[in-house]
Amino acid sequence: MAEQDALIEVNDLRVTFPVHGGVLRRRVAGVRAVDGVSFTIRKGEVLGLVGESGSGKTTVGRAIINLLTFTSPDVELGGSIRYVPTGAELNGAARAAMLPLRARIQMIFQDPYSSLNPRMTVEQIIDVPLRIHTDLPSDARRERMYELLERVGLQRAYAGRYPHEFSGGQRQRIGIARALATRPELVIADEPVSALDVSVQAQVINLMEELKHDFGLTYLFVAHDLSVVHHVSDRIAVMYLGSIVEIGPSEALWKTPRHPYTRALISAVPRPDPRSDRTKRVVLQGDIPTPLNKPTGCGFRTRCPIARESCAQAVPPLVDVGGGQQVACPHHAELD
Numbered sequence: 001m002a003e004q005d006a007l008i009e010v011n012d013l014r015v016t017f018p019v020h021g022g023v024l025r026r027r028v029a030g031v032r033a034v035d036g037v038s039f040t041i042r043k044g045e046v047l048g049l050v051g052e053s054g055s056g057k058t059t060v061g062r063a064i065i066n067l068l069t070f071t072s073p074d075v076e077l078g079g080s081i082r083y084v085p086t087g088a089e090l091n092g093a094a095r096a097a098m099l100p101l102r103a104r105i106q107m108i109f110q111d112p113y114s115s116l117n118p119r120m121t122v123e124q125i126i127d128v129p130l131r132i133h134t135d136l137p138s139d140a141r142r143e144r145m146y147e148l149l150e151r152v153g154l155q156r157a158y159a160g161r162y163p164h165e166f167s168g169g170q171r172q173r174i175g176i177a178r179a180l181a182t183r184p185e186l187v188i189a190d191e192p193v194s195a196l197d198v199s200v201q202a203q204v205i206n207l208m209e210e211l212k213h214d215f216g217l218t219y220l221f222v223a224h225d226l227s228v229v230h231h232v233s234d235r236i237a238v239m240y241l242g243s244i245v246e247i248g249p250s251e252a253l254w255k256t257p258r259h260p261y262t263r264a265l266i267s268a269v270p271r272p273d274p275r276s277d278r279t280k281r282v283v284l285q286g287d288i289p290t291p292l293n294k295p296t297g298c299g300f301r302t303r304c305p306i307a308r309e310s311c312a313q314a315v316p317p318l319v320d321v322g323g324g325q326q327v328a329c330p331h332h333a334e335l336d
């Protein structure tokens with residue numbers, strides 16, 4: 001891969017949601033949902049972000065688009081998220097400072113049922129970002145709305161219909177059209193197909209890939225499932241309990257996963273020929289702990305087949321293992 005410019009630089013991002021208790025609703029604890037995450041999103045790439053439920057993927061995406069303080073005003077944020085083209089700091093930025101950037105960073109949500117206002121027509125839904133972020137006159141906005149509809153595979157005649165008149169796949173197409181209305185550079189897609197029937201998942205992913213090429217987009221593609229993400233991603237970051245445990249080029253990570261957690265995720269993917277699975281199977285016991293009582297040291301050690309006492313001492317840093325892959329496990333070589 002050629003050297004690419006960075007679009008987003010995330011450095012030591014920390015997100016803590018306060019937990020309130022007692023009659024006075026005082027802060028009694030904090031949920032460290034994201035615990036010191038650093039990565040770069042390069043211009044034009046698809047960065048996949050995978051991990052089990054609760055690992056912090058959505059929180060990372062919402063931190064980048066600056067939605068956290070909006071929905072949880074008392075959230076505690078640390079570290080930085082830099083939008084490289086303008087040098088702006090996104091982490092905890094005020095709404096006014098964020099407004100011009102919101103046109104350049106858009107989001108596609110997981111649930112195409114709840115993310116579209118049921119009282120608005122398709123035309124009104126797509127018009128909202130155009131009214132907020134552009135000064136196009138109404139006929140130009142309508143023209144762009146029609147173009148977008150066609151571009152995502154929906155007929156112009158649908159513009160006057162309401163979300164409930166569409167299938168899940170069609171609704172996600174409407175959500176995609178809305179996200180692209182302001183001609184963004186970065187699209188954060190938070191599990192964009194996991195609420196859809198398997199038969200339409202591939203169609204929506206194919207559409208997203210076409211649009212990426214046509215509009216020169218960059219994606220942060222969040223998913224549970226490595227098998228969904230590895231086809232579309234240039235690089236993949238694997239999260240566990242608020243930390244990135246491994247990051248690297250998609251094919252390298254898929255073929256030679258290094259971290260025991262990445263191996264477990266890949267072992268769990270059904271393969272047509274079990275003998276083609278060259279990596280040793282790692283089967284995980286138990287569930288992911290909650291970030292409220294995260295283990296000391298390496299967060300994965302309570303479920304790790306090669307854990308030892310020293311793993312409780314300190315959080316292992318991401319270390320380069322060649323080929324662009326970085327792994328947060330000093331003992332990973334033992335799995336071979």
Ligand SMILES: Nc1ncnc2c1ncn2[C@@H]1O[C@H](COP(=O)(O)OP(=O)(O)OP(=O)(O)O)[C@@H](O)[C@H]1O
Nearest residue numbers: 017031033052053054055056057058059060072291
């Ligand atoms: N607004 C909030 N208030 C309190 N805790 C929260 C809030 N949002 C997320 N959390 C907690 O932060 C942790 C990470 O949640 P997050 O939704 O980012 O995970 P995820 O990887 O996206 O999971 P999923 O795959 O289920 O979508 C979880 O323990 C979750 O309960």
Ligand SMILES: [Mg+2]
Nearest residue numbers: 057058059190
């Ligand atoms: Mg999520």
